[in-house]
Amino acid sequence: MPELPEVETVRRGLHHLVSGYRIVQANDLHPRAVKSESLAPLSSLQGARITGTGRRGKFLWITLDRPLVLVAHLGMSGQFLIAQKDRPAAKHIRAHFALKKSLRKLDLVFNDQRTFGWLSVEEMSDGVPTSASHIARDPFDPDFDFQATVAKLAKRNVRIKSALLNQEIMSGVGNIYADEALWRAQVHPESVTSEMSAKKIAAVIESATQVMAEAIAQGGTSFDDLYIDVNGESGFFDQSLAAYGQEDEPCPRCGTLIKRIVISARSSHFCPRCQRKKK
DNA sequence: TTATGTGTTCCCAA
DNA sequence: CTTGGGAACACATA
Known part of the structure; x- marks a missing residue:
């Protein structure tokens, strides 16, 4: 998808x-x-x-x-x-x-x-x-307001994973890049946004933007031929995924096995060692 | 046969 | 009225 x-x-x-x-x-x-x-x-x-x-x-x-x-x-x-x-x-x-x-x-x-x-x-x-019209700007929009997005996330009372998937706060992130962004920012997917520091929230948004920019440069992520571009070509970012779909594979940062849990009926992949709730 | 899936919307409850 | 959670949508693959 x-x-x-x-x-x-x-x-x-x-x-x-x-x-x-x-x-x-x-x-x-x-x-x-x-x-x-x-x-x-x-x-x-x-x-x-x-x-x-x-x-x-x-x-x-x-x-x-x-x-x-x-x-x-x-x-x-x-x-x-x-x-x-x-x-x-x-x-x-x-x-x-x-x-x-x-x-x-x-x-x-x-x-x-x-x-x-x-x-x-x-x-x-x-x-x-x-x-x-109800979709929030994505981070590549020239008028994307970074600080306003941090503030919007901070006042929500939801798990950060769910917040990232909410297209009315910031758009563009789906299940793959949400897991990758949280892995990069070292944030547990069940961290509640209202309990996170503005600095941590900012780090998550920065990670999401960065990982999506890298993926665009690779032509996106293709697991099979369900995602292909207009010429039928696959993207290569699947080779760069650190967390998504990596259950029981070693975390590229610390070697601990990546864990998979279900959050609101969607799979979430994270490193139980470097993504702690308390930070 | 059952579980899973890259998304969004709608309905219900608090 | 607002917010959050879960089901539903449809189809293919493992």
Whole structure:
């Protein structure tokens, strides 16, 4: 399931490959492919030219030469793929776009095994599509307010792991990068935010930003071919994971075996020696 | 057959 | 009204 680094990898790929192309044809191929709140069906985008891309947290959008955007959320398994002859056809295609730029033609598909992802046609409001208006800025947003985010976390009464997954406090972090950020900051995932020092909270945000920046540089994390970019390529950050998915493997910092616990129905991986609740 | 999964939203209780 | 926790959503794989 794509988190910010994977969504950003997809956005960059799309930006590079489809900017300037005109949507010749657009069709949804599954009843849940397009959000019910969508202002219009995908077919209404026929004739529009793609001018660029945008992202906040895990929400992604394609801008057009009209006052509407095509918004996408990849959910747990959504993919944008450029069809290529030498690649087997994707098995869960939910939407298809035929694109054209002078004599060049491209087929862009939205593929999604688990159908938690969606597309929708929306208006922009305050710099983001309406469906993302409740999503907090991510740490790569030029207007991200670091101190305000520390303060917001400090007054919550939740476990830090849950707070990191809350996209209304700070967006972009999912289960993988939450575990990695906490490992780097040496914070126990069950530490309660209101009991943490501002310095510790700041360290967690800094670690999250740093680990996501490194992951973007590696093209994201791919465990299997569920996460791949628009060209079908996997990212390499899985080789750099210190905690996530490393149950019973030695902590890269101290050698203690990484432990797995469940916090609000999600797996959390941490080092029981260097991530203590009291610190 | 059962457990698990990179996410979000909705419902309920405090 | 606000906040936090858990279930639900759907499908594939181990």
